[in-house]
Amino acid sequence: MPKVVYVTGAPAAGKSSTLRKLAEDVPALKVWEYGARLTEHLRERSADVENQADLRSQSASIVKPSDVAEVDQILLYFVELHRTDYNILIDSHPETKEEYGYRITPFSLDQFTRLAPDEIWLFYVSPDETRRRISLDAAGRPLVTEEEARMHTALQSSVAATYGMAIGRPVYLFDTAGSQEQLAYRLRQRLQ
Numbered sequence: 001m002p003k004v005v006y007v008t009g010a011p012a013a014g015k016s017s018t019l020r021k022l023a024e025d026v027p028a029l030k031v032w033e034y035g036a037r038l039t040e041h042l043r044e045r046s047a048d049v050e051n052q053a054d055l056r057s058q059s060a061s062i063v064k065p066s067d068v069a070e071v072d073q074i075l076l077y078f079v080e081l082h083r084t085d086y087n088i089l090i091d092s093h094p095e096t097k098e099e100y101g102y103r104i105t106p107f108s109l110d111q112f113t114r115l116a117p118d119e120i121w122l123f124y125v126s127p128d129e130t131r132r133r134i135s136l137d138a139a140g141r142p143l144v145t146e147e148e149a150r151m152h153t154a155l156q157s158s159v160a161a162t163y164g165m166a167i168g169r170p171v172y173l174f175d176t177a178g179s180q181e182q183l184a185y186r187l188r189q190r191l192q
Contacts (some may be wrong), residue, residue, distance in 0.1 A: 002028065002085065002087045003088075003117075003190075003191070004087075004116065005121075005191070006085055006115070007091050008092055008093050008094070009093060009153070010152040011093070013153070014127070014180070014183075015093070015123050016033060018184065019033070021087065021184045022090075022184055029088075031089045031091060032078060033091045034071065034075070034090065034091055038063065038068070041067060041070060043068060051178045064181070066137075075083050076114055076166075078110065079115060088117075094106040094107070097142055097148065104159065109166045112163050113165060113166070113167055117167075119170055119190065119192075120160050120172070121174060122160045124148065124157070124176065125152045125176050131144065145155070157173070160173075171191070
């Protein structure tokens with residue numbers, strides 16, 4: 001039976017790159033990259049967003065709660081359409097680092113219950129590794145302090161744990177600082 005997995009983690013935790021690797025290795029896998037879908041949605045409503053780097057750098061100034069709510073509905077439809085035929089990985093992080101601090105724009109618990117993921121995966125790395133990765137490839141992400149990186153991971157973890165408790169599903173936390181091949185192997189095992 002295919003699984004629906006909600007994947008989250010702070011920026012530079014390796015979500016997108018790891019899920020791309022899994023998509024290459026696992027037949028019948030669909031990856032929903034929330035940032036890409038939100039960027040597409042914003043372009044359609046003619047916001048000044050060309051790519052995810054723009055989205056990351058301008059987040060709170062261009063993304064409205066109504067945008068997130070609309071993309072959430074599209075995601076629910078996507079999962080409903082494909083859940084019986086494909087493993088689905090949802091790459092999402094409802095917390096964003098903003099100039100004033102952080103913003104959390106989560107699913108409502110009713111929506112998350114409708115999404116009904118089988119598992120929740122949280123990817124994380126140390127604050128030093130987060131900073132190193134962002135300095136090598138910012139892609140619109142602000143370079144954060146060690147404390148900000150730690151806070152962001154803690155916020156992501158809090159939301160993941162809340163979601164898991166709300167729907168009675170397990171939450172797995174994966175340190176992504178090691179071998180991507182070994183991590184991908186472990187994740188493939190989780191999908192079986």
